[in-house]
Amino acid sequence: MPTDSLPKHRAFVQFWFARIASGFGFQMLSVAVAWQIYAITGRALDLGLIGLVQFFPSVLLALPAGHVADQFERRRVVLLGQVVEWCAIALLALLSFTHRIHELGILALVFVIGTAKAFESPSMSSLLPALVPPAILPRAVAVSGSAFQMAMVLGPAVGGLLYVAGPGVVYATAAGLYLVAATLMALLRYEQAPPKREPASLKSLFAGVHFIRERKDVLGVISLDLFAVLFGGATALLPIFARDILHTGPWGLGLLRAAPAVGALLMSFWLARHDLTRRVGMIMFGSVAGFGVATLVFALSSWMWLSLVALFAGGAFDMVSMVIRGSMVQLDTPDAMRGRVNAVNSIFVNTSNQLGEFESGLVAAWLGAVGAAVVGGVGTLVVVGLWMGMFPGLRRRQKLHLEAAAIEAAEETTAETL
Template sequence: MSNTSTQGSKDSLFQHRAYLAFWCARTASSFGFQMLSVAVGWQIYAMTGRAFDLGLIGLVQFFPSVLLALPAGHIADQFDRRRVVLIGQIVEWIAIVSLATLTLLHAINELGILALIFTISVAKAFESPSMQSMVPALVPPSLLPRAMAVNGSAMQAAMIMGPALGGLLYVAGPGVVYAVSAVLYLIAATMVSQLRYEQAPPKREPATLKTLFAGVHFIRERKDILGVISLDLFAVLLGGATALLPIFAKDILHTGPWGLGLLRAAPAVGALLMSFWLAHNSMERRVGMIMFASVAGFGAATLVFALSKVLWLSLAALFTLGAFDMVSMVIRGSLVQLDTPDAMRGRVSAVNSIFINTSNQLGEFESGMVAAWLGAVGSAVVGGIGTLAVAGLWMLMFPTLRLRQRLHLEQVVEEKEPSAQTV
């Protein structure tokens, strides 16, 4: 592709004011949430001194994200998605303002914090499928992969800088962190409220088991989407070496907290820089093979990390791992959105989020269990080899996905949309 056409496509993406407003809203809320997460963990641990209570924070976030995903997907396909996102962000803002107020008044306890975090998690569970389903309506299909990459860059930047900013502000107290987070959420909600978003009038259907599980049936009948989502599930499930970073930092690389911080940041930095490249370059050919190669690269980088004994090589492996994961994520996300008709995007996104949340949580559990049997190095080696095996097996099981040339197949989506209404 020529530099001229590349520049033209890039300009076209940011000429879509609705997408720019959406991106700003999502970036603000992501930074706010990352800052919030740091403050909540520090505050609860300072109150109780129990590691178990830190686990409770994850628990009250995990259950709503999984148990409410299917109803949230149904709502995303039945109502105005912009309004669903806006209501979710307003509820989250109210909960964060409550956290800030009660903390500044010294009237908060552990149970109150967990209850408000649970409220935020419930709102996020309903907001997420609608948020994900809005992107294809904000940019042309040809620009969706770049939009996904730009979204990814915002998420990675928030993951890198949000906790650091939250930690710095925590010096002034957790209430200050919550107050700044509330301001960011207010900005996000304001941007969403002014967003011009066109959505075809949804066909209202009562919430039945058939409509709730329509996304599951749709994915099962579309081999490419099934292959993409299941590949993500098993690759993440097996490749969760990052959960063992404290062990690698202390016992294998013999570094301190500063080294652990670098190790944790390396995958996000790799993903962030790759997202910048993807935002400026199109993938026009052999996207299926690029995706499988990226998953295999993720597995190979995990193996290098597992066997490394020096910090610089481990950092390089984690950096590469993050970059490969970003390529795979952009292709997977674009394929799922483009191959799904708009009337089904909420429910399909909900099922996809269940797979992602489950694989992330179970991946950490799997890594810990295998590490207890084989040690940290053995666990990471098994994960890397397993990811490579999954990539090879999925190439055989899903040949149409392997041979896929382009992300956008407009005629396929048009042919499948009528059947989606009868699922």
């Protein structure tokens, strides 16, 4: 390993631990908020409001957040977001310990957290390429993904165990983890060219949209993610499959929910040690198709072990696709545009997750849970076939890294956009 790359690797390790800490804290927070609101009101509708007050800022503020990420030092934007989140979580802990908590107060503080995360997310995503050399960015994306998956697997379990001692204990622990994340972020050191300041305008806010429209490969991978998740949202139906089809209880539902994250986590470990150097376009399409097939197997399975294997495989396939898509978007986008492009990407991701769950529930109401999952799996395979035809350059793409001529063309597109 070259000596001059060591500082960047140390910075990435620090960044990774910050992601671990904030990810665990957020997953624990999510469990506590849901349990506490349901305990206070007893209304299922209020559980939906938790997602709603997070969804609106994540979508409505995405473009301004992308503009901020490209105009200011990204580390400071992330740090400010985490400090605001820490304050809101600490207030949740204080109100819970003093028994002054109520539903509207919880939802208001969750809205504050969602708003802070909306600004934090594009800057956090755009930080990663500055911390490692471009040659190992795909591995860094995989390792960063492992932090998210570990938080997904273990965070809710730890939060649930701590909730036995009361919601205030969960909030206090989550606040402590956010304090660790913010401290690591405050101490993070890396090299970044000074951002070019420009006034906010419609042209600047929508520059990411224009760039994606001009870059066919970036448009292809982002839109593929949108439609694949839209049709592959069978996880929203897991409670129905657990009770009515697999005839298991809450423990079985927990296993079903954990299986995709475990598959993704183990695959992220493998990808962190192996480079994707050939035919990355076809590997990506094959991984999304594998996800579709895994969804079909899960839909038609009546055996618990087979359903777990299918969900595990789906999570592993999705991780391969996610690493390739994430690396392509980062490597194909000049640094001056990364915040706005990542902001548009976050809109696609948030929208597809929410609409995917809605689509699954709507189709399940018409065709049943099995029919909805089958439609999702077949729809994913159809999307793969259509996108392979619509984006031939993406299908023929051999490497994650752009050639010099392509980089120059991307920078010219950026200059014209700005």
